[in-house]
Amino acid sequence: MDTQLRDQIPTFGAKQGADISLSGGLSSLSSGSNRTAFETLVIILVAVVIIGGAELLIALFEVPQYILPRPSLIAAALVSEWKFIWPHLLVTLYELLVGFTIGASIGFLLAAVITQFPFVEKIVTPYILLLVTTPMLALVPLLILRFGFGSEPRIIAVALASGPMVMINSATGFRRVDLAKIALARSFGASTLQIFTKIRIPMAMPMIIVGLMVGSIFGLLTTVGAEMVGGAEGLGNRLNYYSSMIRMPQFFAVITLLATIGISIYVFFFWVGKRWGSWDA
Amino acid sequence: MNASTDRESRNSTAGPKMTISGASKRYDTRSGTVHALDRVSLEVRDGEFLCILGPSGCGKSTLLWSMAGLHGLSSGEIRLGPSKIEAPHPEIAMIFQEANLLPWRNLESNIALPFELKRTKPDRARISRLLQRVGLAGFESKYPRELSGGMQQRASIVRGLAVDPSVLLMDEPFGALDAFTRDEMNLLIQEIWMETGKTIIFITHSIAEALFLADRIVVMSARPGRIQEIVEVDLPRPRPISVQSTPEFIARVNDIKDMIDHRKV
Ligand SMILES: Nc1ncnc2c1ncn2[C@@H]1O[C@H](COP(=O)(O)OP(=O)(O)O)[C@@H](O)[C@H]1O
């Protein structure tokens, strides 16, 4: 890597800067980030109107409960079933967290290493793309055959679903080398590791965070899907259970929980992005 | 501090600050070999303001990068005092074009970077004195994008000076600035040089800028990159910006221009 750098004098031109600052990244996510109190109020109002309207319309048209239960019934079910649901919530969160952590770590490290070797990167990238585009859910029955009905097959599926996402986005970030910044660090005697931690990682950070966000959402989808395919635990399993019993308020209570998890993930990474990844937005 | 005595005592220690002997560098590219530097030999005096002047592509950056220890030569050698430059040296700081601040760090933490890399504590007193000097006191928490081009470049000068190097290498540092800001920066760098007695090697492709700043101008020519001429500039200091519109100054600009044009024919 150093030998490659040594003979490249960057042109420091405006054009290079333009190439480097890939827009996209988090800037596309941060639209509407500076919400005013009024806008927040309107968003809440809209939610109230939608929920209240649904309540009203469902009652008015006497929609049967097994098709669409009233929001108030869903809320009531969430409260009354909570003691039965929350162990499954924990299982789902556990599988997601472990699977995502494993997948994201491997994806991140692979991206960091591979982008240093253009040749290796060219060879590996199509396979990573294959992993990104193949729905990992399809592997779950196979994984269950091998690992049984415990958490392992689902954790593996989550890692396989989120890892490549993190990897492909991080790699895009790491590819944004700015030779002038690396030269700057080297001129102050930086080691290869220091260049990595002080220049390359912060430089790639906006894309790394996008990768983590997309990867974790993918992970959530895969966790729930895998739980629906097989296993006796988790929110996905509860979806199967409640729908087979035609207990629709409880079914929708679980859906509400899943939506909440998804939104929380988004908000969390959005905040992380604003804090650590928005320098180029 | 008394600048003049500082510099006189330094000059009396004889011996060049940096010695470049027979420096050649070739780049092997797919389309062939580029002879960027061809047997360049030069002695940089201690405490002098040396400008390297030449058209784009004549090897100025290549030479400066070698002096900074950022890349090696194909042949020849560069020394700082007695020690051969083979890697970046703590006594040498480089100032880049377009400031080259890290956009994810605020000004204070940009200036702290060299200390972080050397795993030492930032010299707070020195840094705040320098910030004061260049008119950036109070801007420590600002991010680069919140600063004008001139302010960014002043910050990068502070970053370079903060580690107290004895040699400052500057690669067309003000090339991207507008004419007014550029004049301002030229005055500032002259003042800083007179106050600190650093050895400054300053690349430019502007004849007027070189004449305004330099004790000596090294005129380079391209393909292969060679030293064409070394011009002594004995204009009295401090030089005001207005010196650039005196007939004498303009005559010198034209002399150098002729020298470069002749070579082209
Ligand atoms: N990494 C490189 N690979 C190939 N050729 C290079 C490289 N860097 C510079 N050159 C060539 O070397 C010559 C001198 O470049 P440079 O030192 O950047 O000139 P200057 O700074 O005077 O504009 C130019 O012809 C340039 O194209």
Ligand SMILES: [Mg+2]
């Ligand atoms: Mg150059």
